[in-house]
Amino acid sequence: MRARLLFWSAFWAFLIDQISKYLVVHVMDVAHRGSIEVLPPFLTFRYGENRGINFGLFQGESDAARWILIGLSLVICAVVVVWLSRGRPSRWMLIGGGLLIGGALGNVIDRLIYGYVLDFLNMSCCGINNPFVFNVADIFIFGGAAALILLDGKKPS
Template sequence: MKLSAILWFLFLAFIIIFVDIITKQEIMHVMYLYEKYKLTSFLNILYCRNYGIAFSILSEGKNWQRWFFIVFTISIIIFMLVTMYYSDFNNVVYTAYTLIIGGAFSNLIDRISNGFVVDFIDFHIKNLHFATFNIADCSIFIGLILLITKTFEF
């Protein structure tokens, strides 16, 4: 792989991490926990803390889950980096891996430094609220969609 491609993927991961960390820091500094700002009829900014993983799964643990998620996330990041290193170059797949790695790394920083992940994007339809998430989660989700579509060639 060319150096320019490597630099592009590193830059993309850095942008994801930077934007995610800046938005989370801003939310924590200007809002109280569980404070909500209505932006539109379907979107709120809601500051909350996620001690678990997606949809707050395993958030009720006695702090063991923090360390489990840290080790798990580091393992996933290493696995994806090794996979990228040994696989044939494919722009879509590498972009997907980069989105996932950038998002996972940013949430990892949150989990290590705070003990939780800051979530703040709250989509809803009337009173039906979906999971609250952040920029890193969006990045991971888009990366997974890219991988799925590339794998099944939709």
């Protein structure tokens, strides 16, 4: 049961991420349209090519940087699987781990296919113009990591 919950959470996170990227980047053609206002000023689709990690940190134009980030993502996925296979993680931890893994693999596939991660979500508010873009995988990675940290069920000593 535990392995299935982890697998299906990762599978759906991966699939939702890849479908969202395909629809916005290829079908809606945001790369050529520049931007698409969805819920202005809060949500705009804006094309981005991320060769680094979240928010463009550690941008690397080299092929070595791309492969290092792919390897790092795969190692993190493996560590999460091993960690969750030990002990008795809660249902929510398994779902969180699956979201993190599915999101990370979604970005790995982008790096393998395109050489970078496709980003398209931009959120701004209250007169603050956010220059950064991200994708659905990033949401899953952040939410999954938060679930693993906050829902581990261990009492502080």
